[in-house]
Amino acid sequence: MQTILIYSGGIDSTTLLYHLLFEGHVVKTLSVDYGQRHLGEINCAKDIAESLGVEHQVADMKGISHLLGKSSLTSPDLAVPDGHYKEELMKQTVVPNRNMIMLSVAVGWAVSHKFDTVSYAAHHGDHAIYPDCREEFAQALDKSIQLADWHHVSLHRPFVGMTKADIVTLGIKLNVPYEKTWSCYKGRKYHCGSCGTCIERREAFYLSKVRDPTIYEPSAQSINEIIDKSGELVK
Amino acid sequence: MQTILIYSGGIDSTTLLYHLLFEGHVVKTLSVDYGQRHLGEINCAKDIAESLGVEHQVADMKGISHLLGKSSLTSPDLAVPDGHYKEELMKQTVVPNRNMIMLSVAVGWAVSHKFDTVSYAAHHGDHAIYPDCREEFAQALDKSIQLADWHHVSLHRPFVGMTKADIVTLGIKLNVPYEKTWSCYKGRKYHCGSCGTCIERREAFYLSKVRDPTIYEPSAQSINEIIDKSGELVK
Numbered sequence: 233m234q235t236i237l238i239y240s241g242g243i244d245s246t247t248l249l250y251h252l253l254f255e256g257h258v259v260k261t262l263s264v265d266y267g268q269r270h271l272g273e274i275n276c277a278k279d280i281a282e283s284l285g286v287e288h289q290v291a292d293m294k295g296i297s298h299l300l301g302k303s304s305l306t307s308p309d310l311a312v313p314d315g316h317y318k319e320e321l322m323k324q325t326v327v328p329n330r331n332m333i334m335l336s337v338a339v340g341w342a343v344s345h346k347f348d349t350v351s352y353a354a355h356h357g358d359h360a361i362y363p364d365c366r367e368e369f370a371q372a373l374d375k376s377i378q379l380a381d382w383h384h385v386s387l388h389r390p391f392v393g394m395t396k397a398d399i400v401t402l403g404i405k406l407n408v409p410y411e412k413t414w415s416c417y418k419g420r421k422y423h424c425g426s427c428g429t430c431i432e433r434r435e436a437f438y439l440s441k442v443r444d445p446t447i448y449e450p451s452a453q454s455i456n457e458i459i460d461k462s463g464e465l466v467k
Numbered sequence: 468m469q470t471i472l473i474y475s476g477g478i479d480s481t482t483l484l485y486h487l488l489f490e491g492h493v494v495k496t497l498s499v500d501y502g503q504r505h506l507g508e509i510n511c512a513k514d515i516a517e518s519l520g521v522e523h524q525v526a527d528m529k530g531i532s533h534l535l536g537k538s539s540l541t542s543p544d545l546a547v548p549d550g551h552y553k554e555e556l557m558k559q560t561v562v563p564n565r566n567m568i569m570l571s572v573a574v575g576w577a578v579s580h581k582f583d584t585v586s587y588a589a590h591h592g593d594h595a596i597y598p599d600c601r602e603e604f605a606q607a608l609d610k611s612i613q614l615a616d617w618h619h620v621s622l623h624r625p626f627v628g629m630t631k632a633d634i635v636t637l638g639i640k641l642n643v644p645y646e647k648t649w650s651c652y653k654g655r656k657y658h659c660g661s662c663g664t665c666i667e668r669r670e671a672f673y674l675s676k677v678r679d680p681t682i683y684e685p686s687a688q689s690i691n692e693i694i695d696k697s698g699e700l701v702k
Contacts, residue, residue: 262534289534295527296572299497301579328578329571329615336567337531343563344536364615372611379604380564 234258234347235388236338239288241277243433244353246413247403248391252351253284254406259351260287262341264334266327267297273414280412291337300328331364332373335387339377342385349388350377357396357432367392396432397439404442411445425452434458469493469582470623471573474523476512478668479588481648482638483626487586488519489641494586495522497576499569501562502532508649515647526572535563549661566599567608570622574612577620584623585612592631592667602627631667632674639677646680660687669693 235252239245239261252259261281263274274290281288338350354370363369374387391399403410415433416423423430425448434455437444444455470487474480474496487494496516498509509525516523573585589605598604609622626634638645650668651658658665660683669690672679679690 265530290530291534292530293528295500295525295530296575299524299526299572299576299579327575329575332571332611332615333568333575336564336571337534340531340562340564340568341534344534363617366614369611369614372607372614376567376604376607376611379601379607380567380599382598 233349233388234345235260235349235351236342236345236347237261238334238338238350238352239263239277239281241273241275241280241413242415242429243396243403243410243413243436244355244391244399245277246280246410247399247406247408248351248353249280249284249286250403250406250408251390253286258347260289260341260345260347262289262291262334262338264291264293264337266293266300266330266333272416272419276412276414280409289341291334293333293337296333300330329364331362331369335373335377339380339385343381343383346383347385349386351388351390353391353399354389355391355394355396355399395439396436400436400440400442404440410437415446420449422447422449423452424449431458468584468623469580470495470584470586471577471580471582472496473569473573473585473587474498474512474516476508476510476515476648477650477664478638478645478648478671479590479626479631479634480512481515481645482634482641482643483586483588484515484519484521485638485641485643486625488521493582495524495576495580495582497524497526497569497573499526499528499572501528501535501565501568507651507654511647511649515644524576526569528568528572531568535565549659564599566597566604570608570612574615574620578616578618581618582620584621586623586625588626588634589624590626590629590631590634630674631671635671635675635677639675645672650681655684657682657684658687659684666693 235257237245237249237252237259239249240263249259249261261277263277265274278288335350335352342350354365370387370389378384378386415429417427417429418424423433423446425434430448433446434444435458438455470492472480472484472487472494474484475498484494484496496512498512500509513523570585570587577585589600605622605624613619613621650664652662652664653659658668658681660669665683668681669679670693673690
């Protein structure tokens with residue numbers, strides 16, 4: 233398989249990169265800069281791809297961010313909310329149609345290299361507040377992608393049945409250097425430990441019984457506080 | 468209806484703009500700058516939209532053009548081929564997955580304004596060399612667009628059964644100022660009169676029995692030469 237991987241530099245897509253290489257596939261990686269404040273993730277993605285000898289490109293989409301309304305991921309005047317994803321406030325982190333935009337660009341790149349798939353790390357834990365993470369959306373988009381060019385490209389989503397904890401469990405076997413990955417939406421020097429993605433990151437290490445190598449800000453909640461607050465953790 | 472119109476400033480989308488306004492819809496217009504050499508069309512789009520009091524925005528996608536391979540529409544070192552679209556050479560004008568990329572950005576803008584449709588001027592004359600102009604592609608993409616957000620957006624393609632000559636015939640009734648529109652892929656001061664889109668533009672005026680108000684370069688073929696060469700013209 234020759235595949236373009238949508239690569240954020242976070243836990244899920246970094247594990248998928250290692251997984252695809254372990255399976256012997258040819259991989260090019262694509263990060264999308266849509267004006268998000270957590271640009272550190274793109275540098276993480278670049279560093280990890282380079283360390284593996286894998287091509288990494290950035291799709292600079294800042295020229296469309298003025299069209300996508302106010303998301304706390306892109307607007308300096310909206311704070312990234314703290315807390316678990318199930319909270320209403322997290323809807324502020326939705327960038328409209330982000331997945332279709334990213335995937336359509338990746339498909340264009342795949343077509344130009346005659347690659348056969350676009351891979352991304354959609355997984356079981358993806359959230360209902362992001363409608364473009366739903367299975368029925370992915371299936372419909374996959375069908376249109378296969379029709380978009382005479383050279384067929386399809387979507388590859390091998391993690392779709394896995395939780396984030398399952399992904400970490402797999403990644404540990406593949407020697408994924410999680411200390412080099414980035415999740416936090418706030419884009420400061422260290423992970424804040426309190427925003428939606430940080431909480432999920434911490435839960436994933438906790439549930440997979442793996443030491444979390446991340447450096448969090450001193451003000452971050454303790455893992456025990458997060459567990460107490462999160463009904464979802466007790467699975 | 469509240470609609471985002473993909474607006475190139477050419478004959479088809481300008482006629483669609485006038486048609487949508489005539490029908491009483493609320494319209495915002497979006498031009499996409501993907502590094503094409505015929506940037507003049509974006510200025511035409513801007514001028515016409517402003518003259519109608521319609522909002523016009525540009526999605527600056529030059530930051531992805533390095534991913535989309537060599538198309539003569541974007542690469543300075545590839546000449547735009549002359550001649551009718553049916554010729555093999557015209558495949559050089561394909562920008563991979565261009566329609567999905569443009570439409571996905573327009574959908575993002577539509578969602579952020581709670582608009583209900585994205586309109587574009589797909590028509591009967593669109594060509595088999597552009598796979599993403601096919602009906603089955605549009606239908607599959609429409610389905611995925613409707614699933615992309617809790618706020619439903621769908622595609623609106625009212626010209627899909629019309630030829631370019633039908634579109635010009637409609638536009639004349641709507642007083643579309645065709646002299647202000649731009650088609651030529653070469654992006655010089657005047658329309659070259661010889662590239663694929665220029666030939667189609669000239670055919671459309673000829674077939675709809677309307678005076679062509681376009682200024683072509685002196686070296687352009689005469690309309691009689693174009694008609695003699697084009698079997699498709701005799702319909």
